[in-house]
Amino acid sequence: MEFKISQEFIAQVEQLITENRAQELEVLLQDIHFADIADILDELDDYGASYVFKLLDSETTSEALLELDDEVREKILRNLSAKEIAEEIDELDTDDAADIIAELPQSKKEQVISELEDVEHAKDIVELLRYDEDTAGGLMGKELVKVNENWNVLTCVKEMRHQAEHVQRVHSIYVVDDEDRLKGRLSLKDLLTTSTKTPISEVYIKKVDYVKVDTKDVEVARIMQKYDLEAIPVVDEMGCLVGRITIDDIVDVIKDEADKDYQLAAGISQDVEADDSILELTRARLPWLVLALFGGFISVKLLGLFEGAMKDHGGLFFFTPLIAAMAGNVGVQSSAIIVQGLANNTISGSILNRLLKEISLSLLNGTILAVILFTGSHFLLGVDINLGITVTVSLISVIIIASLIGTSIPLLLDKFGIDPALATGPFITTSNDICGILIYFSIAKAILGF
Amino acid sequence: MEFKISQEFIAQVEQLITENRAQELEVLLQDIHFADIADILDELDDYGASYVFKLLDSETTSEALLELDDEVREKILRNLSAKEIAEEIDELDTDDAADIIAELPQSKKEQVISELEDVEHAKDIVELLRYDEDTAGGLMGKELVKVNENWNVLTCVKEMRHQAEHVQRVHSIYVVDDEDRLKGRLSLKDLLTTSTKTPISEVYIKKVDYVKVDTKDVEVARIMQKYDLEAIPVVDEMGCLVGRITIDDIVDVIKDEADKDYQLAAGISQDVEADDSILELTRARLPWLVLALFGGFISVKLLGLFEGAMKDHGGLFFFTPLIAAMAGNVGVQSSAIIVQGLANNTISGSILNRLLKEISLSLLNGTILAVILFTGSHFLLGVDINLGITVTVSLISVIIIASLIGTSIPLLLDKFGIDPALATGPFITTSNDICGILIYFSIAKAILGF
Numbered sequence: 070m071e072f073k074i075s076q077e078f079i080a081q082v083e084q085l086i087t088e089n090r091a092q093e094l095e096v097l098l099q100d101i102h103f104a105d106i107a108d109i110l111d112e113l114d115d116y117g118a119s120y121v122f123k124l125l126d127s128e129t130t131s132e133a134l135l136e137l138d139d140e141v142r143e144k145i146l147r148n149l150s151a152k153e154i155a156e157e158i159d160e161l162d163t164d165d166a167a168d169i170i171a172e173l174p175q176s177k178k179e180q181v182i183s184e185l186e187d188v189e190h191a192k193d194i195v196e197l198l199r200y201d202e203d204t205a206g207g208l209m210g211k212e213l214v215k216v217n218e219n220w221n222v223l224t225c226v227k228e229m230r231h232q233a234e235h236v237q238r239v240h241s242i243y244v245v246d247d248e249d250r251l252k253g254r255l256s257l258k259d260l261l262t263t264s265t266k267t268p269i270s271e272v273y274i275k276k277v278d279y280v281k282v283d284t285k286d287v288e289v290a291r292i293m294q295k296y297d298l299e300a301i302p303v304v305d306e307m308g309c310l311v312g313r314i315t316i317d318d319i320v321d322v323i324k325d326e327a328d329k330d331y332q333l334a335a336g337i338s339q340d341v342e343a344d345d346s347i348l349e350l351t352r353a354r355l356p357w358l359v360l361a362l363f364g365g366f367i368s369v370k371l372l373g374l375f376e377g378a379m380k381d382h383g384g385l386f387f388f389t390p391l392i393a394a395m396a397g398n399v400g401v402q403s404s405a406i407i408v409q410g411l412a413n414n415t416i417s418g419s420i421l422n423r424l425l426k427e428i429s430l431s432l433l434n435g436t437i438l439a440v441i442l443f444t445g446s447h448f449l450l451g452v453d454i455n456l457g458i459t460v461t462v463s464l465i466s467v468i469i470i471a472s473l474i475g476t477s478i479p480l481l482l483d484k485f486g487i488d489p490a491l492a493t494g495p496f497i498t499t500s501n502d503i504c505g506i507l508i509y510f511s512i513a514k515a516i517l518g519f
Numbered sequence: 520m521e522f523k524i525s526q527e528f529i530a531q532v533e534q535l536i537t538e539n540r541a542q543e544l545e546v547l548l549q550d551i552h553f554a555d556i557a558d559i560l561d562e563l564d565d566y567g568a569s570y571v572f573k574l575l576d577s578e579t580t581s582e583a584l585l586e587l588d589d590e591v592r593e594k595i596l597r598n599l600s601a602k603e604i605a606e607e608i609d610e611l612d613t614d615d616a617a618d619i620i621a622e623l624p625q626s627k628k629e630q631v632i633s634e635l636e637d638v639e640h641a642k643d644i645v646e647l648l649r650y651d652e653d654t655a656g657g658l659m660g661k662e663l664v665k666v667n668e669n670w671n672v673l674t675c676v677k678e679m680r681h682q683a684e685h686v687q688r689v690h691s692i693y694v695v696d697d698e699d700r701l702k703g704r705l706s707l708k709d710l711l712t713t714s715t716k717t718p719i720s721e722v723y724i725k726k727v728d729y730v731k732v733d734t735k736d737v738e739v740a741r742i743m744q745k746y747d748l749e750a751i752p753v754v755d756e757m758g759c760l761v762g763r764i765t766i767d768d769i770v771d772v773i774k775d776e777a778d779k780d781y782q783l784a785a786g787i788s789q790d791v792e793a794d795d796s797i798l799e800l801t802r803a804r805l806p807w808l809v810l811a812l813f814g815g816f817i818s819v820k821l822l823g824l825f826e827g828a829m830k831d832h833g834g835l836f837f838f839t840p841l842i843a844a845m846a847g848n849v850g851v852q853s854s855a856i857i858v859q860g861l862a863n864n865t866i867s868g869s870i871l872n873r874l875l876k877e878i879s880l881s882l883l884n885g886t887i888l889a890v891i892l893f894t895g896s897h898f899l900l901g902v903d904i905n906l907g908i909t910v911t912v913s914l915i916s917v918i919i920i921a922s923l924i925g926t927s928i929p930l931l932l933d934k935f936g937i938d939p940a941l942a943t944g945p946f947i948t949t950s951n952d953i954c955g956i957l958i959y960f961s962i963a964k965a966i967l968g969f
Contacts, residue, residue, distance in 0.1 A: 100726075104745045136745075230711055257707075261680055276550075294774075295554045295586075297767050299749065316766050317747050320773065324744075327777030328859060334784055335855030335943070336848055343860030343873075347880050354852050355884055361848045362888055362895075365841030369900055372837040379836070383829050386836040387822040390843045391815030394952055397847070398786055398811045398945050402804050405785030409778060410793030423793075430797050434805055438812055445812075450819055493785070495848050498948075502844055 074105065079112050086117045091124055103129050107136035110145070119148040131160035134169060138344070143172070151177060155184035163190065164210035164318065167197035197312075205289050206282035208322070209303045209312030215243045216269055218252050223265040225255075240300030243310055244273045251302055251310045253277050279304050282311060289314060290322045291414065330412060334405060334493040336361075357495040364499030368393070368506050375510045378519040384452055385513055388460045389506060395438070395464060396471040396505030397498035403427060403475030404493045411479065411489050420480050424473060431472040435465040459516045463509040470508060471501045524555065529562050536567045541574055553579050557586035560595070569598040581610035584619060588794070593622070601627055605634035613640065614660035614768065617647035647762075655739050656732035658772070659753045659762030665693040666719055668702050673715040675705075690750030693760055694723045701752055701760040703727050729754050732761060739764060740772045741864065780858060784851070784943040786811075807945040814949030818843070818956050825960045828969040834902055835963050838910045839956060845888070845914060846921040846955030847948035853877060853925030854943045861929065861939050870930055877926045878919060885918040909966045913959040920958060921951045 085094040098106065098121070106129055110118045122130050122145050134142060134157055146154060146169075154173070158166045158181060170178055185191035193211040200206025214232045216225045229242065242255040253275040263272050279302045280289050293301055293316060303312040329340060336357035341349055378385055407423075410416040416423070443461040446452045452460075475497055479489035513519075535544040548556065548571070556579055560568045572580050572595050584592060584607055596604060596619075604623070608616045608631060620628055635641035643661040650656025664682045666675045679692065692705040703725045713722050729752045730739050743751055743766060753762040779790060786807035791800055828835055857873075860866040866873070893911040896902045902910075925947055929939035963969075 102746060104747070226711075261676075294770060296552060297554070299765075299767065315749075316770070317749065320744060320766070320770060323770065323774060324777070327774070327781065328863075331777065331781045331784060331859060332855060334781060335851045337852055337855060341856070342863070342865045343856050344865055347876065347883060350856070350880055351883055354880075355887060357852075358845065358848055358884060358888055359891065361844055362841070362891055365838075365844055366895055366899055368840045368844075369837045369896075372840070373834075373900070376833060376837075379829060379833050383826060384823075386829070386839075387819045387826075388815075389836075390818045390822070390839050390952055390956060391812070393840045393843065394811055394815055394818075394847075394948065395808065397844075397948065398808060401785045401944070402787055402807070405782060405787060406791070406793050406800070409781060413778075413792070415792045415794055426797065430800055430804075433797060433801055434808060437805060438808055441809065441812055445816055446819075449816055450823075494851070498844065498847065502840055506840060 074108050074112070079109065082109060082121070083113065083117060086113075086120050094121070095124055098125060103132035104136050106130070107133040111138050111141050115144050115148075118145055122149075123153075127156050127160050131157040135161070135165050139172075142169075146173065151180035152184045154181045155186070158194070159186050159190065162210050162212050163193040163197055164208065164312075166190070166194050170194060171198060171202070200282060203286045204282065205280045205284040205286070205303045205314060206312070208286055208289060208314045208318050209282075210315070211312050213243060213302070213310075213313045214241075215245050215310060216255065218244050218246055218270050218273065219268070221266055221268050222260060222263050222272070225260065225269055226265070229260075240313065240315060241302070243277070243302050243313075244269060245310050248307075249309045251277065251279055251304050251308060254302075277302065280314070281306070286322045287326055290319045290326070293319050294323070326412065330408060330490040330493075333488075333490040334401070334408070336495040361495045361499050364503060367503050371503065371506050371510070375514070375519075378510070378513065378517070382456065382513070382517050382519060384456050385459070385510070385517075388456075389509065392460070392463055392467055392509045393502040393505050396467045396501040399431070399434075399468050400471040400475035400497040400501035401493060403472040404479050404489075404497050407476055407479045408489050408493055411483050420477070423480065424476060427472045427476045428469060431469040432465075435468040438468065439465050455517060459513045460509075462516070463512045466512060467505045467508050470504055474501060474504065524558050524562070529559065532559060532571070533563065533567060536563075536570050544571070545574055548575060553582035554586050556580070557583040561588050561591050565594050565598075568595055572599075573603075577606050577610050581607040585611070585615050589622075592619075596623065601630035602634045604631045605636070608644070609636050609640065612660045612662050613643040613647055614658065614762075616640070616644050620644060621648060621652070650732060653736045654732065655730045655734040655736070655753045655764060656762070658736055658739060658768050659732075659764045661762050663693060663752070663760075663763040664691075665695050665760060666705065668694050668696055668720045668723065670719050671715070672710060672713050672717050672719065672722070675710065675719055676715070690763065690765060691752070693727070693752050693763075694719060695760050698757075699759045701727065701729055701754050701758060704752075727752065730764070731755070736772045737776055740769045740776070743769050744773070776862065780862060780940040780943075783938075783940040784855060784858070786945040811945045811949050814953060817953050821953065821956050821960070825964070825969075828960075828963065828967070832906065832963070832967050832969060834906050835909070835960070835967075838906075838913075839959065842910070842913055842917055842959045843952040843955050846917045846951040849881070849884075849918050849921040850925035850947040850951035851943060853922040854929050854939075854947050857926055857929045858939050858943055861933050870927070873930065874923060874926060877922045881919040881922040882915075885915040888918065889915050905967060909963045910959075912966070913962045916962060917955045917958050920954055924951060924954065 082094065082097070085097065106125065110121060110133060113121065118141060158169060161169065170181060173181060182191055182195060197211065214229050216228060220228070242257065242260065243251060244253045244255055246252050253273045254277045255269065255273045259272050278292065278296055278298060280292065282303055282305050289301065299316045301314050302310055303314060305311045337353045338356055339353040341353045372389065407416070439461045442464050443457055446457045446460060478492040478497070482492050483489040532544065532547070535547065556575065560571060560583060563571065568591060608619060611619070620631060623631060632641055632645060647661065664679050666678060670678070692707065692710065693701060694703045694705055696702050703723045704727045705719065705723045709722050728742065728746055728748060730742065732753055732755050739751065749766045751764050752760055753764060755761045787803045788806055789803040791803040822839065857866070889911045892914050893907055896907045896910060928942040928947070932942050933939040
């Protein structure tokens with residue numbers, strides 16, 4: 070059922086653009102879903118994208134606009150007049166409209182708003198622009214169906230028909246009082262199956278989940294996921310109904326949050342994609358590499374301190390990458406479990422209990438790995454027994470310390486309100502490398518005595 | 520608006536259980552949302568959880584059952600008879616019901632099904648049990664509202680009222696022909712605003728997105744996200760409408776997929792949580808550590824090959840952890856970008872172009888880092904100029920190779936239908952450690968000549 074964009078299809082589109090065969094192009098594209106139109110626009114060059122954009126009707130292009138890559142959208146919008154942008158915005162739901170307008174430069178923003186045809190729509194959008202992007206206010210839309218608790222079912226249905234004209238999908242019918250304060254909700258089912266004379270106050274459900282305009286987006290996502298909600302009403306400080314958030318916007322929040330944590334764990338500090346420019350990718354990747362490089366300087370310095378051991382125990386230095394790698398891997402595992410647990414709200418109990426559990430786990434893992442290492446170092450690598458004991462004891466110690474660092478740092482960051490995901494990836498591997506080397510050589514010094 | 524479970528509240532619940540004050544407990548818990556009831560059950564011991572479960576009505580407990588930790592659910596279900604489980608199942612939507620039944624041991628499964636009161640419901644569940652868990656069939660529910668294209672609006676509304684009794688939330692009204700083949704959909708809005716005598720065939724929308732029963736869950740998630748769908752109909756091989764998938768089930772698929780990729784990148788190979796048992800966590804973590812350990816053996820062997828350099832160029836060995844760490848970090852960054860790009864479908868162009876881009880990026884990053892390393896090794900670490908040149912040249916080479924490995928391995932795995940996320944984390948860091956050391960010492964040998 071899905072439309073697959075082939076290279077041939079793009080080539081065909083490009084040819085029609087070059088030859089300015091607008092009508093044929095329009096026929097070719099007419100039945101294609103806006104999400105696929107967006108994919109096509111992403112593939113075209115600047116001129117081509119703007120050409121196609123201006124060719125299609127604004128019902129399609131306005132929706133496609135939302136699905137475009139940020140850069141492509143910016144380029145297309147730059148080629149459009151304020152009036153043309155306003156025509157696109159007129160087609161969109163208030164929340165999407167506000168998102169697009171928020172991206173415009175200040176001067177154009179005002180021009181576009183003044184060009185909007187529907188004054189109510191414009192007022193709603195201006196209101197939405199006031200809220201922070203990462204709050205419920207920034208996520209919500211103004212399109213909703215609300216009824217007064219004093220109406221009866223018949224008035225309700227009439228009013229709903231009227232309101233529904235502006236609302237694409239009716240998720241819930243919210244019930245408010247005369248001051249617009251949220252009182253409850255009404256199920257479509259009940260409305261369909263109740264006599265038309267029944268007063269709403271008798272049929273509506275008084276228990277309704279809601280969020281405040283300043284609730285953080287990740288918190289909204291957590292609540293909607295936990296309570297399996299497809300939409301949630303948003304109220305202001307006075308308890309008045311000001312908007313609603315739908316699950317499709319929350320899907321994006323969840324996806325973005327997971328993507329961000331994943332990238333941080335991999336040492337990528339900005340929201341970048343494989344198709345972004347080399348400069349953007351460098352900006353996201355280089356800082357972490359610089360951090361790791363300075364960590365590397367410390368490990369060079371540390372190893373230098375033990376130079377004296379090189380003459381009699383040169384073999385020690387062959388094991389440093391192994392010890393450092395194991396420390397890094399264990400640290401990343403521990404921190405990832407904690408970061409994910411914090412994100413999913415599945416961590417219970419005290420920090421102390423958590424650390425004790427991590428120690429038991431490390432002892433179990435460490436012992437098994439130590440047996441493999443001791444056997445392997447003897448039979449596979451043929452090192453002498455003292456060195457074998459040294460690396461084995463070091464491995465267990467390093468695993469315990471690395472897992473404690475990996476567990477406690479994200480927990481501490483979280484306690485101080487800092488994103489725990491910062492403590493995954495390069496930060497953890499670098500600090501564990503350094504600790505690992507220090508522990509390893511200290512133990513070596515104690516056992517081998519140099 | 521959210522109910523926060525305090526330790527005091529749990530203590531209060533526990534006390535009421537111990538003292539067998541069932542009625543008071545019932546009052547205490549009566550207005551609490553099922554998702555919060557699930558959280559409370561997760562906190563109680565076996566006896567307590569079963570006690571509360573049996574106390575509450577099955578409308579609440581059946582929904583709570585879905586939200587419980589797997590282990591807690593298993594324990595509670597073990598304490599219930601087949602008849603009691605059937606009572607819970609009777610309350611659930613078919614898709615959720617099938618998920619719960621699928622977790623039961625074979626013998627109990629059949630008993631529970633035979634105890635189900637509603638025969639239609641039971642038949643639907645049995646049908647759903649046939650599909651693989653990770654396909655559209657495994658995700659879909661049978662609750663939907665469908666109308667025949669030959670009806671008129673009035674018949675439609677009547678039929679819908681009847682059907683809606685079994686459907687909690689009406690997402691879309693699907694239109695089928697006499698053979699139950701999916702023909703299109705009907706918007707509630709159109710139905711509300713059209714004269715009752717109009718034939719459905721005149722008002723329904725012929726274009727409808729759908730998936731087949733055997734479409735993979737991640738593909739369903741991708742389509743629903745791309746086209747912003749809140750529900751999608753599922754058809755069988757004949758094109759007949761057999762079920763529908765709603766966005767809340769897809770949220771779980773998206774979340775699980777992101778969590779899985781994140782864990783693989785951190786070297787955790789199973790779906791585990793911070794609160795899982797030490798044994799489960801070990802099973803998920805140990806295999807990757809063993810892999811890394813064997814990788815470490817190889818690095819020890821490699822370094823041993825260059826033992827001859829130790830006498831005159833001992834300083835070389837101080838830099839191995841630095842070089843290995845940089846190789847690891849760069850590799851993880853490159854692979855993460857590719858894995859995420861593949862998951863989000865944002866990778867375009869050929870593998871060759873991708874690799875060329877990665878090389879340019881590495882040259883840029885590598886040069887900046889090389890300048891820092893060369894300056895730092897001279898002024899901070901005080902190493903001699905030849906060693907400084909050696910490590911600097913090695914760093915650039917290692918960064919390029921590591922990014923190529925990080926980019927190409929997930930792309931290759933994906934080409935062969937293997938999950939590219941396997942090539943992140945320990946696998947990439949280990950192989951890059953080894954390559955890094957080999958390149959480093961080869962370059963050292965060429966420059967320093969030992």
